[in-house]
Amino acid sequence: MATEINKQLGDNIFLTKLDAAASWARANSLWPMPFATACCGIELMSTAASKHDLARFGCEVMRFSPRQCDLMIVAGRVVMKMLPVLQRIWLQMPEPKWCISMGACACTGGVFDTYAVVQGIDRFMPVDVYVPGCPPRPEQLIRSIIDLQEKIQSGGTVNAREFKLRILPEGPSRYDEDELLRIRERNGFKFEDPKYDPIH
Amino acid sequence: MPNESTNSATGEIEAVQTRLAELLPWVALDWSQFRNQTRVICPAGDLLKCLIAFKAVGFDQLTDLTAVDLLEYGNVNDRFEVVYCLLNVDTGLRLIAKIYLNEPNLTIPSATSVWFGADWLEREVYDMYGILFTGHPNFKRLLLPQEFQSFPLRKDYPVKGRGERHNFPVITRAES
Numbered sequence: 001m002a003t004e005i006n007k008q009l010g011d012n013i014f015l016t017k018l019d020a021a022a023s024w025a026r027a028n029s030l031w032p033m034p035f036a037t038a039c040c041g042i043e044l045m046s047t048a049a050s051k052h053d054l055a056r057f058g059c060e061v062m063r064f065s066p067r068q069c070d071l072m073i074v075a076g077r078v079v080m081k082m083l084p085v086l087q088r089i090w091l092q093m094p095e096p097k098w099c100i101s102m103g104a105c106a107c108t109g110g111v112f113d114t115y116a117v118v119q120g121i122d123r124f125m126p127v128d129v130y131v132p133g134c135p136p137r138p139e140q141l142i143r144s145i146i147d148l149q150e151k152i153q154s155g156g157t158v159n160a161r162e163f164k165l166r167i168l169p170e171g172p173s174r175y176d177e178d179e180l181l182r183i184r185e186r187n188g189f190k191f192e193d194p195k196y197d198p199i200h
Numbered sequence: 201m202p203n204e205s206t207n208s209a210t211g212e213i214e215a216v217q218t219r220l221a222e223l224l225p226w227v228a229l230d231w232s233q234f235r236n237q238t239r240v241i242c243p244a245g246d247l248l249k250c251l252i253a254f255k256a257v258g259f260d261q262l263t264d265l266t267a268v269d270l271l272e273y274g275n276v277n278d279r280f281e282v283v284y285c286l287l288n289v290d291t292g293l294r295l296i297a298k299i300y301l302n303e304p305n306l307t308i309p310s311a312t313s314v315w316f317g318a319d320w321l322e323r324e325v326y327d328m329y330g331i332l333f334t335g336h337p338n339f340k341r342l343l344l345p346q347e348f349q350s351f352p353l354r355k356d357y358p359v360k361g362r363g364e365r366h367n368f369p370v371i372t373r374a375e376s
Contacts, residue, residue, distance in 0.1 A: 080345070083368055091376055114359070115352050126373040166373035 023156030026070070026096065027149040028058040033069035033093065035086060038076025040103035040135040047138035059145050066092040071148070074127075075135075077105035078118045090125050096160040098152070100144050101127045104134045122171030212293050213238050216257050223253045239296045247299055248309040251284070255314050259286035259295055262315035265322060267329045271355040278302055280329060284311065301331065310336040328353035 005013065036044050047054050054060045063069050066089045078086055090099070101121055104110035107130045109119035121127065128151060129144045155162050217231060227250060230241040242250040264285040270276045278300035286295045299308065310333040311318040322333045323342035330351035333339060340346060350357060 087368070087371055090371065097376075115357075123370065124368050125371045126376065163373050167375075169370045169372055171370075 019157045020153070022158040023153045026156060027152040030059040030071040030098075030145070030148070031061045031063055031069045032059060032071045032073050033066050033089065034062050034064075034073055034075065035089065036073075036075040037078060037082065038103075038105065038135075040075035040106070043135045043138055044073060044075045044102065044141065047141045052138040052142065054142070054145070057142060057145055057149070066090075067094060069093055070097045072097065072099045073102055073141075074099065074106045074121055075102040077110060077112050078121055079116050080118060083118050083121075083124060086121065087125055096156070096163065098128045098148055099126060100129045100131060100141075100148060102131045102141060102144070103136055104132060107132065110134060120171060123169075124171070126166065126170055209236070209293065212291060216293070216295070219257045220253055223256060224249060237294070237296060239298060241298045241300070244299055244301065244308065248311075248314075250297065251311050251314045254284075254286055254295065254297060258288040258290065258293070261287040261289050262311065262317050262321070263287045263294075265311065265318050265325065267325045267331055269329060269353065269355045280306065280331060282308065282325065282331060306330060307332040307334055309334055310339075312336055327351070330354065 005015075034041065034044055036042075046052060048060060048062060059071070066072075070093065072090060072093060074086065090097075101107045105112060105117070106121050107127075109117050111134075113119065118124065122130075129148045131140050131144045133140055217229075220229065224246070227243060227246045229250070232239045232241075262284060265283070266285075267280055267282045269280055270278055280301040282299050282301060284297040284299075286297060287293075288295075301308065308331065310322055312322065312333075313335060319337065320342055322336055323338075323340065325331050326333065326339070327341045327343050328351055341348060344352075
């Protein structure tokens, strides 16, 4: 059959699946929403600027309205009071959409293990690609975008069916009280009376 | 000349001390000097009367109101001190008034009736140290969420590992 068509029309047509065609188009036209709150945002700007040139990967159209975007790049630490804003922006983005968690702080809280900073945005919203680093180099961010493009092309569907299956939270489970303390106790860390010495 | 200004400031402080002794004859104020700064420690029971008297002798601006947790700090026996930094705008004279507090009685009268600028400062002190101010017009947490349970600038609050930031809804991929 295919050879019959080939004989008639040559290279003027090709056959594919609708899912694959849609995913191919989407993967090569990602519009990022830069949620840049810290130094990772500087690397994000550098990635988009002329030296590293994100346009080579079809991902250069930064839009500051979430309604025009389909890729959220969370670059920097998210404090507790910022998280509702982040969730709201994420919910305002139209389907299909993806999320890159850029840098140690967005992924895990990084060095900011305090009461005020969210210990990884994946505890509260879905994340597709994690980028380690403090901050990551532009090459790492470009690699994550290439990985995301591969992910979209390998599993994407035209009506976003694959998202409907992901009904469970994908991040680590919620802390209940003093999770870190219990982890340390399990690892054999002894809790002596923690002396606070204000002189030193 | 530095010496002259120091002398005149000392004279002004002495004038303030005598006027305060006239206004509050029953209150034992504990005066001290440190690097040309004048400190006065007020007894907890008469705090509001002391503050009204400080304003009456010319300290018309509350430049700062904060607290210090003295847990395991040197030889100090008290737990908290609340610090009022006062300024006389006309003469430039400054005064640092302090009050010591101990658990479980962490309630003091609000200074908002004297200096209304104490509004947010007292809310922040409550937010971080859990010191309660009675008579405040809008007493609630200033910076942290209202449902927050503890007071993070206390010295017995752990630096890491408290799971108090985790009561947000979790958005799954299917829902968003």
